[in-house]
Amino acid sequence: MNRKSVHPKHPDDQSAPSLWRKLLNCTAAALLILVCAKPALRAMEGADGMFDPSTIIKVGSTYHVFADGQGIIHRTSTDLVNWTNASTVFGSGAGPGWIQTYVPGFAGYFWAPDIVYMGGKYYCYYSCSLGAKPCAIGVAVSTNLSSWTDLGMVVYSNTSTAYGSIDPGICKDASGNYWMTWGSHLTGIWVAQLNTSTGKLLNSSKYNIANFNDAEGAEMIYHNGYYYLFYNRGTCCSGTSSTYYISVARSTSPHGTFSGNRTYLTGSAPCIGPGHFGYLSDGGVEYVSYHYIDSYTNGWPRLGISKIGWNSDGWPNFQPNWIANGTYKVTGQGNGLAWDAWGCTGASGQAVAQGTYNALNCQKWVFTHVGWGAYKLTCVTGGLSVEAINCSNANGTKVDLYSDWSGSCQRWKIYRASNGSYVFATMNPSGNEAGVIEVPSASSTVGVQLGLWTYNGGAHQKWKVAAP
Numbered sequence: 001m002n003r004k005s006v007h008p009k010h011p012d013d014q015s016a017p018s019l020w021r022k023l024l025n026c027t028a029a030a031l032l033i034l035v036c037a038k039p040a041l042r043a044m045e046g047a048d049g050m051f052d053p054s055t056i057i058k059v060g061s062t063y064h065v066f067a068d069g070q071g072i073i074h075r076t077s078t079d080l081v082n083w084t085n086a087s088t089v090f091g092s093g094a095g096p097g098w099i100q101t102y103v104p105g106f107a108g109y110f111w112a113p114d115i116v117y118m119g120g121k122y123y124c125y126y127s128c129s130l131g132a133k134p135c136a137i138g139v140a141v142s143t144n145l146s147s148w149t150d151l152g153m154v155v156y157s158n159t160s161t162a163y164g165s166i167d168p169g170i171c172k173d174a175s176g177n178y179w180m181t182w183g184s185h186l187t188g189i190w191v192a193q194l195n196t197s198t199g200k201l202l203n204s205s206k207y208n209i210a211n212f213n214d215a216e217g218a219e220m221i222y223h224n225g226y227y228y229l230f231y232n233r234g235t236c237c238s239g240t241s242s243t244y245y246i247s248v249a250r251s252t253s254p255h256g257t258f259s260g261n262r263t264y265l266t267g268s269a270p271c272i273g274p275g276h277f278g279y280l281s282d283g284g285v286e287y288v289s290y291h292y293i294d295s296y297t298n299g300w301p302r303l304g305i306s307k308i309g310w311n312s313d314g315w316p317n318f319q320p321n322w323i324a325n326g327t328y329k330v331t332g333q334g335n336g337l338a339w340d341a342w343g344c345t346g347a348s349g350q351a352v353a354q355g356t357y358n359a360l361n362c363q364k365w366v367f368t369h370v371g372w373g374a375y376k377l378t379c380v381t382g383g384l385s386v387e388a389i390n391c392s393n394a395n396g397t398k399v400d401l402y403s404d405w406s407g408s409c410q411r412w413k414i415y416r417a418s419n420g421s422y423v424f425a426t427m428n429p430s431g432n433e434a435g436v437i438e439v440p441s442a443s444s445t446v447g448v449q450l451g452l453w454t455y456n457g458g459a460h461q462k463w464k465v466a467a468p
Contacts, residue, residue: 049073050303051237052112052217055170055278056080056289057122063418064145065278065289065303066113071095072126074145079417080287080305082457089113089124089140089148096150102136103128112217112276116170118178119196125154125180127166133157135165137182139199151199155182155192162187163208164216170194171220171227171254179254181209181229184216189231191220191255207255215247217276224314226250229258230277239299242273246290248316265318270295270427271304271372279308282418288318296408296427305415306373320373322416327366327380329357329468333421334459335444338363341401342447346382351449352399354439364468374413374427376404385410388452393428393435397452412437421462426452436461 050073054066063080067073071088090096094108111127122142129135136156140148157165164184171179178194180201189210193202210218210231217232228250234243246265249258267274271292278289288308291301307319330339332354340355344362357363362381370376377386384401391409404410411427424437435452442460455461 049301050075051291051301052167052276053278053289053291053303054114054124055116055219056280056287056305057115057117058280058282059145063280064115066115066124067291067303068109068111068113070109072110072113072124079419079457081415081417081423082455083303087146089126090150095128096138096140096152098150098152099128099136099138102153102156103130103134105130112167114168114170114219116172116178118170118172118194118199123170123199124148125168125170127168129164129166133159133161133164137165137168137180141199154180154200163190163206167217169217169219171222173227173254174222177254179220181218181220183210183218185213188212188215189218189229193254209251209256209258210249210261219277219279220254221279222254223310223316226252226314227254227258228316230264232275232277234273236273236275237293237301238273240269240272240293240295242267242293244273244275246275246277250315260315262315264316265290267292268371271302272299274304283420285416307416320371321369321375322373322414322422323367323375323465325368327364327468328465329359329363330365331357331464331466332439332460333419333462333464334439334442337439337444337446339365339450339463341379341381341384342449344381346379346384348384348402350382350384350401352386352401353447353449354443355446359468367465370411372413373415374411376410377412377424378404386412388426388428388435391428393426393452395435395453396440397435399437399450399452417462419462420464422465423455423462425455437463 051068056065063077065075071090074086075083076086077083099106106128113126116123124140137154139154140150142148155165164186166184169181179191181191183189190206191209192206195202214233215231220229230248234245236244248264249260251258265274274290274292280287286308290304292304293299294302309317309319337354338357340353341362342351342353364380366378368376385404387402387410389398409428413425415423426435436455437450438453438461440451
């Protein structure tokens with residue numbers, strides 16, 4: 001059970017011990033309620049329960065992400081869109097035995113892991129806490145991301161320690177050295193250099209680099225001469241009441257002084273309380289990963305993946321929309337056939353089908369941002385919107401054109417797959433599974449009407465978007 005989804009105050013806040021005991025006693029009951037209320041698993045950008053995602057790393061053609069959970073959740077993807085469960089780091093037990101010495105009663109629900117490839121091995125840094133100090137950060141090592149050897153405690157907080165020992169984040173500096181940020185509320189974010197041979201701290205030097213009493217969940221990256229420290233502020237994981245947002249500061253040194261402290265990302269429906277920044281550069285594209293609360297599913301956490309950009313002054317910006325507003329043709333990755341308002345009359349109810357591209361206006365589509373990577377899609381001929389018939393997202397639902405009434409079944413979240421193709425998912429919140437636009441049965445027949453189906457990563461569900 002994630003501490004933040006149960007507790008209204010942060011685990012390192014020592015001001016209300018009687019409240020903490022009451023809430024901890026309610027954990028089992030709260031978990032039962034949440035499990036019973038949980039909607040079906042979504043494949044799109046992660047699954048339910050994805051709090052505090054790690055940095056995403058790529059090994060061969062597979063992407064890996066780790067997150068809060070019993071034994072530490074581990075999920076994999078081959079396209080950055082569809083994520084599936086892999087084995088946990090520590091299984092279902094209470095975890096390594098050393099933890100009981102530092103955090104008595106810990107039962108194996110780990111928080112905020114981070115993953116790094118360092119010195120020819122993979123290191124997983126993780127947090128151990130019961131909602132207040134004492135708390136600790138440990139590390140495990142692997143050569144294959146499936147079997148792990150625990151190396152023990154890295155940093156620890158007792159009841160008098162100035163910082164909270166949770167939320168590790170790993171950064172490689174310009175000289176090839178590695179640093180770990182950590183900390184939560186109290187005196188904010190701290191950093192220390194790592195020993196690449198042991199995975200532990202190199203020495204006793206620790207630097208307080210973001211002294212805000214609500215700062216946590218930091219991740220630092222190096223870019224063009226600066227170290228950018230992304231960290232969370234506000235309150236996390238309280239359903240749609242979450243106030244989490246991501247701030248960023250920068251320095252020419254990994255241990256400060258950091259300045260700027262700009263807001264990087266704030267939430268709004270349907271993506272509430274974004275937090276826990278991660279960075280991935282892959283194939284010439286720079287990605288930012290984060291978790292958010294999905295207001296369309298009554299407050300369940302999701303893994304979000306968007307684009308990071310850089311302003312002329314060097315500061316980063318958040319780019320949720322993969323495609324600029326404009327007019328495009330859309331062709332299938334699998335067969336090269338184009339979206340076509342079949343019949344080219346512009347009439348309401350006309351099918352969106354696949355056809356041979358002839359640069360007709362009924363094969364051209366206007367993309368308009370509506371927020372958080374979602375779009376309104378209208379046909380140049382007639383100006384009608386692409387919608388899921390009868391506002392269904394059930395498998396087999398056909399896609400046609402209708403006058404725009406701002407319905408969620410006329411709004412489409414566009415995901416970018418790692419090969420540069422795009423996936424179009426309905427924003428309709430009814431039901432439990434996000435249907436995506438596909439060519440039914442992967443048909444190559446001209447005139448076949450497009451429909452919705454559960455995402456499976458097939459080429460018949462991936463589309464190329466280009467100038468018409």
